[in-house]
Amino acid sequence: MKRLITLFAAACTMASSTLWAVNPVPAPKQSAPILLKNATVHSVVSAPAVQDVLLVDGKIAAVGVNLAAPQGAQVEDLTGKHLYPGLIALINQLGLIEVEAVRATRDDNEVTATNPDLQVQVAFNADSVVIPTIRSNGFSHSLIYPSGSLITGRSALMQLDGWNWQDALVQSDVGLHVSWPRMSLQTGWWVRDSVEQQQQRQTEQLDQLHGFFKQAHAYYLAEQAGLNRGKDSRWHAMLTFFDGKLPLFVHADDPRQIRQAILLAKQYQAKLVIVGGRDSWRMADELAANQVDVIYTAPYGLPTRSDEAYDQAFSAPGILQQAGVRIALSLDGFWDTRNLVFAAGHVTRYGLDPAAALRSLTLDAAIIAGVADRLGSIEVGKSASLVLSAGDIFDYQGHSIEQLWIDGRRVDLDNRHKQLHRRYQQRYQAQATQ
Numbered sequence: 001m002k003r004l005i006t007l008f009a010a011a012c013t014m015a016s017s018t019l020w021a022v023n024p025v026p027a028p029k030q031s032a033p034i035l036l037k038n039a040t041v042h043s044v045v046s047a048p049a050v051q052d053v054l055l056v057d058g059k060i061a062a063v064g065v066n067l068a069a070p071q072g073a074q075v076e077d078l079t080g081k082h083l084y085p086g087l088i089a090l091i092n093q094l095g096l097i098e099v100e101a102v103r104a105t106r107d108d109n110e111v112t113a114t115n116p117d118l119q120v121q122v123a124f125n126a127d128s129v130v131i132p133t134i135r136s137n138g139f140s141h142s143l144i145y146p147s148g149s150l151i152t153g154r155s156a157l158m159q160l161d162g163w164n165w166q167d168a169l170v171q172s173d174v175g176l177h178v179s180w181p182r183m184s185l186q187t188g189w190w191v192r193d194s195v196e197q198q199q200q201r202q203t204e205q206l207d208q209l210h211g212f213f214k215q216a217h218a219y220y221l222a223e224q225a226g227l228n229r230g231k232d233s234r235w236h237a238m239l240t241f242f243d244g245k246l247p248l249f250v251h252a253d254d255p256r257q258i259r260q261a262i263l264l265a266k267q268y269q270a271k272l273v274i275v276g277g278r279d280s281w282r283m284a285d286e287l288a289a290n291q292v293d294v295i296y297t298a299p300y301g302l303p304t305r306s307d308e309a310y311d312q313a314f315s316a317p318g319i320l321q322q323a324g325v326r327i328a329l330s331l332d333g334f335w336d337t338r339n340l341v342f343a344a345g346h347v348t349r350y351g352l353d354p355a356a357a358l359r360s361l362t363l364d365a366a367i368i369a370g371v372a373d374r375l376g377s378i379e380v381g382k383s384a385s386l387v388l389s390a391g392d393i394f395d396y397q398g399h400s401i402e403q404l405w406i407d408g409r410r411v412d413l414d415n416r417h418k419q420l421h422r423r424y425q426q427r428y429q430a431q432a433t434q
Contacts, residue, residue, distance in 0.1 A: 023127055024415075026161045030058050030384070030408030033070045039078035039388070043378040044085060044363045053083060055384040058408035063378060084358070084393055085377055086140025086385035086406060088157075088365040089337045091275055091295050091330040094134060094142045095124040095158065095168075109148040114212055117237035118153030120146045121172055124165040126158075130335050132415035135160050137338045137399075138387040140406045141170060143369055145177050145249070150209050152177045154237075155249065157369050159385070161411045174369050175249035175273060176241050181205035183256040206260070213264065217242060247271040247370070249295075253278035253304075262290055273368060276332070278304055281316040284323035293368050294325055297332040299343035311350050317360070318351025328365040329357070345394030357394060384408035 034055040041051040041063065052067040053060060069075050098105035107123035124144060134142070142160055146153035155174045162168030182205075185198050193201070219235035220242040222228045240246040248270040250261040258274055265272035274280060277294045278301065280287060287294065301313030309315075320327050329347070331340045344357040352360075359365075366376030374383050386405045391398025404411040 023132055024412030026163050027409035027411050033073035035069045035073045035075045037077050039081055039083040041378055042084045044359055045377050055408045058384050060380055060382050060384050082389045084387050085362045086387050087138045087361045088141045089139050089340055090143040090328045090365050091332050092334055092337045094334045094337055095128045096144055097334045098128055109146055113150040114234050115153045116151050117233045118146050120144050120153055121156035121165050121169050124158055126162045126164050126168045129416045131160050133417055134338045135404055136413050136415050137341050138393055138401050140385045149179055151212055152179055159406050161406045171371050175247040177249045180250050180252040180257040180261055183254045247273055249273045249275050251275045255279050255283050281319040284320050284325055288324040294320055295328045295330050297330045299329050299347050314347050314350035317347045321352055321356045326364050327360050328368050329360045
């Protein structure tokens with residue numbers, strides 16, 4: 001009889017665990033002031049210091065020492081703990097891909113080569129089970145983008161605790177994304193095309209890309225002159241680009257690709273951001289002189305060439321920073337975005353200043369995304385999007401995320417990983433009592 005009771009209890013526990021296997025409910029709007037006292041505040045704009053931070057109506061209302069608590073405020077003593085701005089993960093497809101091998105769960109690209117009118121946010125799945133695993137490592141916001149060939153569409157910045165894409169959207173039309181044609185040649189035994197065929201294909205793709213921009217610019221000039229008799233949704237979506245209001249995000253690694261992208265941006269007087277940038281360290285001074293930002297996606301990368309040092313990919317962010325290039329760090333994917341915080345800590349051992357590493361996931365990321373007036377630092381008037389860690393957020397051992405606020409809302413940090421851990425821990429305990 002005792003054995004039956006034990007088995008029944010285990011079955012009930014397993015059933016309840018199944019019910020847990022859903023995403024946490026998004027947090028309600030902040031209803032009362034929150035005073036966070038005595039935390040080591042990493043504001044980004046000044047050196048870390050023990051301070052208080054007051055959150056009111058989703059905004060940072062005050063930062064200082066010995067702040068008085070407003071009436072009805074929730075007061076938390078965070079002595080010995082570290083308070084950071086909510087981390088911003090640029091360049092990923094979080095919420096666009098659920099299972100890579102299942103096509104029906106992927107909304108990350110379109111099949112054509114001209115999609116400047118594609119607004120990626122409408123495909124964002126706010127209920128993705130991957131999102132809570134990213135939040136648990138301190139990320140409050142994510143810049144999602146559409147992949148594909150040539151002109152792929154426009155990116156959008158999303159906050160990571162919403163009911164739907166409309167609720168999660170922070171900033172649409174962050175940038176126009178272009179996947180630059182490959183410039184390098186492959187000569188391995190596995191390559192089917194000859195060098196001449198590869199060069200011809202590259203030339204054709206580059207001509208096609210420039211042709212698209214010429215058509216779009218002609219449409220823009222006709223629109224300015226009132227000569228258009230119809231509306232092409234593709235080129236109409238690029239009017240803001242030619243007006244200088246939509247930055248150009250070019251996905252490129254090779255110096256030849258990057259230089260060609262710089263020329264295109266100059267031709268149309270566009271703000272250029274390089275995404276990827278494996279070889280950007282080779283032309284760091286040139287990038288700095290042209291005020292080109294880099295979203296570097298290989299902080300864990302292997303050497304690109306056989307004659308490169310083993311740590312070349314790790315040291316590239318430091319080289320860019322020292323040359324005066326604004327950088328953000330990224331792991332271009334979706335589920336692996338959670339490891340980006342550790343990648344930032346990793347590259348500080350190879351030349352990137354720790355303060356710059358923090359900026360690369362906060363204020364500099366916000367500047368690149370065009371939202372630095374709202375996010376990226378702990379300053380009065382900015383969004384109360386903060387993350388609390390028991391130790392150094394970039395250190396594998398010290399990293400321990402305890403709380404996350406997005407616009408002053410305390411976010412539930414539970415996720416599928418933690419649920420599965422609890423579930424099988426209970427299974428082990430149930431078996432041990434049999």
